[in-house]
Structures are given as C-alpha cells and as structure tokens.
Amino acid sequence: MLATRKPGFLNRFYLVEIIQGLAITLRNLLFHKKVTLQFPEQRRDYSPRYRGQHYIKAVNGVENCTACMLCPTVCPAECIHIVAGEREDKEKYPVKFEIDVLRCCFCGMCEEACPKDAIKLSNIYEMSQEKRSVYVKDFLVEQRGNKP
Amino acid sequence: MTQTELMIMLVKCAVVLMGLLSVVPIMLIVERRGSALMQNRLGPNRIGPFGFLQFTADMLKFVFKEDLTPAHVNKFYYILAPWVTLVPAFMTFAVIPFASSLVIEGNSVHFQLANLDVGVLYCFAIGSLGVYGIIMAGWASNNKYSLLGSLRSSAQMISYELTLGLSILGLVMVFQSLKLSDITAGQGEVLFTLPLLNWTIPKWGIFIQPVGFILFLVSVFAETNRLPFDLPEGESELIAGYHLEYGSMKFALFMMAEFVNMTVASALIATLFFGGWQLLPFFGDLVHLLGGADWVRVLFEAASFLIKVAFFMWFFVWVRWTVPRFRFDQLMNLGWRVLFPLGLINIFVTGLVIYKGVH
Numbered sequence A: 001m002l003a004t005r006k007p008g009f010l011n012r013f014y015l016v017e018i019i020q021g022l023a024i025t026l027r028n029l030l031f032h033k034k035v036t037l038q039f040p041e042q043r044r045d046y047s048p049r050y051r052g053q054h055y056i057k058a059v060n061g062v063e064n065c066t067a068c069m070l071c072p073t074v075c076p077a078e079c080i081h082i083v084a085g086e087r088e089d090k091e092k093y094p095v096k097f098e099i100d101v102l103r104c105c106f107c108g109m110c111e112e113a114c115p116k117d118a119i120k121l122s123n124i125y126e127m128s129q130e131k132r133s134v135y136v137k138d139f140l141v142e143q144r145g146n147k148p
Numbered sequence B: 001m002t003q004t005e006l007m008i009m010l011v012k013c014a015v016v017l018m019g020l021l022s023v024v025p026i027m028l029i030v031e032r033r034g035s036a037l038m039q040n041r042l043g044p045n046r047i048g049p050f051g052f053l054q055f056t057a058d059m060l061k062f063v064f065k066e067d068l069t070p071a072h073v074n075k076f077y078y079i080l081a082p083w084v085t086l087v088p089a090f091m092t093f094a095v096i097p098f099a100s101s102l103v104i105e106g107n108s109v110h111f112q113l114a115n116l117d118v119g120v121l122y123c124f125a126i127g128s129l130g131v132y133g134i135i136m137a138g139w140a141s142n143n144k145y146s147l148l149g150s151l152r153s154s155a156q157m158i159s160y161e162l163t164l165g166l167s168i169l170g171l172v173m174v175f176q177s178l179k180l181s182d183i184t185a186g187q188g189e190v191l192f193t194l195p196l197l198n199w200t201i202p203k204w205g206i207f208i209q210p211v212g213f214i215l216f217l218v219s220v221f222a223e224t225n226r227l228p229f230d231l232p233e234g235e236s237e238l239i240a241g242y243h244l245e246y247g248s249m250k251f252a253l254f255m256m257a258e259f260v261n262m263t264v265a266s267a268l269i270a271t272l273f274f275g276g277w278q279l280l281p282f283f284g285d286l287v288h289l290l291g292g293a294d295w296v297r298v299l300f301e302a303a304s305f306l307i308k309v310a311f312f313m314w315f316f317v318w319v320r321w322t323v324p325r326f327r328f329d330q331l332m333n334l335g336w337r338v339l340f341p342l343g344l345i346n347i348f349v350t351g352l353v354i355y356k357g358v359h
Helices: A015-031 A070-074 A109-113 B003-038 B054-064 B075-095 B119-127 B130-140 B144-175 B180-186 B210-223 B248-273 B283-289 B294-320 B328-355
Strands: A054-056 A080-086 A092-099 A119-121 B101-104 B107-110 B190-193 B200-202
Touching: A015 B003, A015 B294, A070 A080, A070 A109, A109 A119, B003 B054, B003 B075, B003 B107, B003 B248, B003 B294, B054 B248, B075 B119, B075 B130, B075 B248, B101 B294, B119 B144, B119 B180, B119 B248, B130 B144, B130 B248, B144 B180, B144 B210, B144 B248, B144 B328, B180 B248, B210 B248, B210 B328, B248 B294, B283 B294
Parallel strands: none
Antiparallel strands: A054 A119, A080 A092, B101 B107, B190 B200
C-alpha cells in the first residue's frame, strides 16, 4: 500500500512552496559559484599521469629512440610503425616512426615498454584535426607538452 | 483625421511594433542566460558584451536553416499556423496604454493605439485566437505527438480562459469600466495612507484584488503556454508538441509568438494590477526635480511601465526554471476545482463589499 502523506494547511495552497522555490533559484542565480569552465582561457588541471598526444623525447635534437621495436610489439592497437636504419656512427635509429593516432587507444603501454624513455604521452588533449593524418617522425620529435 | 493625427498614429504603431519585435532577441538572451545562471552555469557569453549579441547567432541559424516542409503535412494549414499564432499576439498590445497623454501642437496624444470601450474584452477575445494557430499546427502536422499537444492546448486554454475572465471581473466592478485607460487612471488614486510613515498606498489592482491577482497570474501562465503549464509543448513527453514538425523560420515564428504573448501578458498584469503607467515610488519626486515638464512626466511614465513589464517578463523566466511541469489531470483539477470556484467567490465577495459601500 502506498503511504499517503497529508500536506499541511499552508502547503496545500502550493503558493508558499512556489515562493520558497523562487527564493532558491534566485539564491543560485546570485550567490552560488558557477561551475562552468571557460575553456580556451581556463583549463582544467589534469594529473601528470594523463595520457594525451604522443611525442618522442629528444636530447640535443637527436631522438632517444633506437628502433628496438618494443613499442610496436606491445601496442595492442598495432598503430606504431617503425622502419629501422643505421646512422653513420653505426647507431640504430628509426628512419620512419609513424603513429596512426586514429587507431591508438592511449593505453600508454608503449611508454611503459620503452627502455630508452623515448616515446611519451604528453598532457595535450586537444588533438582534433581536419584530415585523418598519421603522426610522422618530424611531428613527433617536436618537444611539445614535456612531462615534468 | 488630420495629417498630424495620422502621423502620430503611424509613429505610435511603429513604436509599438518595433518594441514588441525587439523584445524577442532580448528575451532570447535573458531566457538562456537566466536559466544558465539559475542552474549554476554561465550560458552563452561569447558574442558581444555578456553575450548580449547571442541573438544574432540564433537568428542567423534560423534564417540559414533549410525551410523544410515535410511531405506528410497539410501544406496550407501547416504554413498558415505560425502566422495565426503570431498575429493575434501582436494585436493584443493595441489596447494597452503605455503612458498618459501629452499635447503636441494642439493635439492631445494618448499613448495607446486604440482606446476601445471594451479593452479588456478585446484583449481576451484576441488572446483566445492564439489557440487556433496551435490547434492548426497540431492538426496539419499529421503527427500523433503534435496532435496530442494541440489537443492539450485547446483543453487547457479553454479552461483557463474562464478563470482569466473571472479574475478580472472583480477589478472591472471596482473601476466600473472595461476601458484599460480608465482602469489605469483609476489606479492613480490613493487607497489609504500609512499613518506612521506617511506613505501613500495607491489604488493598484494588487491591493484591492489580491486574490484576483493570483488567479490572473496563474491563468496567464497557462494562457501563454509557459512552464509550469507548458503541456502543449511538453518536450519530455510529447517531444515538442505542436511545433514538432516545424523548423527554421517557421519555428522561429512560434517562438516569437511565445515571447510576444509573454510581453502582452506582462503588460496586462502591469496595467491591471500594478498601475500600468502610474509612476513607481520616488519617480514622482524625480519628475519634480527635473522641472516637471509634461514630456518628462510622460517619459518617466513610459519608463515605469517598461520596468513593470520587464519585471514580469523576468518573472515568467524565473518561474519557468523553478517550477516543474504539472501533470495534465493536475492542471485540469487546478483549473476547474480550485481556480474557477475561487474566481466566483472573489466576484461574490467583491460585489458584497461594493454593495456595502466600501471603496
């Protein structure tokens, strides 16, 4: 059985309740803090662990990557494509390093697998583009959004 | 009619029409930002200072949308319906006085488009025409939700028009006139003076007919299809009700009609219950301070009227974002079993008081 609640005498007019309600909305309008974040000017602070846009760490303009192929191996989305090559000082380096970011699931396993601390996921989360391009090496070695 | 009179008439028409049209963009931004601020959001604030030019974006969007006529509608009535809703909304304002009179070149100018002897009746007669547009829209859309919306609106409007009429009768009995100009002028008299503070309480409708005011307010909300009585729209149950099948400018016309209806309703509340163009407190002193010329007085009267109307426009928005929608049976219960008898009792008591000779 449903419980029946008897409203008080004043409540039955409903007008008092409406006036109380109006007071509440007016209070919200005037005094309450607004929760809106004004995006381009204000930004939310994300945790340093946030996994955003990729970059390859470079020291003195030379990328840390040695094309060991650990990241394409561990990548569950298989979105990293590396072609290895040899430098004049006999050091292995990636000739091509492409990330098909449309396939990437931002799991961060490449970052974990990397022995050279080369591939990183930055805090950048504005990644919209007008065409479906892949991230090439020249783009990736630009040191944007360095993590602390 | 001399040429000056004709000119004055045309200028008055232009002012009223432009005023009513310019209400739409203002209300658009007030409604959007007001609702946002009440919900602890900020609302549109990018275009212009504080987002006050948002209406340009909204209107451009309406204009540039494809003006689609669905294949399954009755074309004639489908196109006619928005106009049938919009035009009566504008027509009602003709009888509302927005300032007292001024003498220009020997012509006494009344700031009212038409001083009809049956002003109040005209308001309600034209106001009730608006429902035909909604019924037409619902029927011509050939859509069950639209039809349900228009069914509801016809039932609701007819029920609440009764209360609307009854709530005003007490006022008409007190002022002995159906002319809105007479009612407004009558409200300038002094009801009584507060003994200690020497404040005069004017004979405003709200002080002599408080119950009538509440009845009028409630039924005017139902008449304008605003929340808590926006059952014809009922977007959570009927998607959008009667204007479900409408898009682009045709929908904009419905929205304009709603805002203009709100303006007219606010103007009616101000005229009938808050003294219309009668000066607000302290405005009288200001007029004296500025020399008390006739045109200054008229300016302040128009400003008083505008402030009163603006407050009630804001009140419409305020209530909309406070009170949830009624269920249909609750609406009908309220209309027929609470407001209607209250209106009758109010008339009876008013009649009794007038018969006893208390004014």
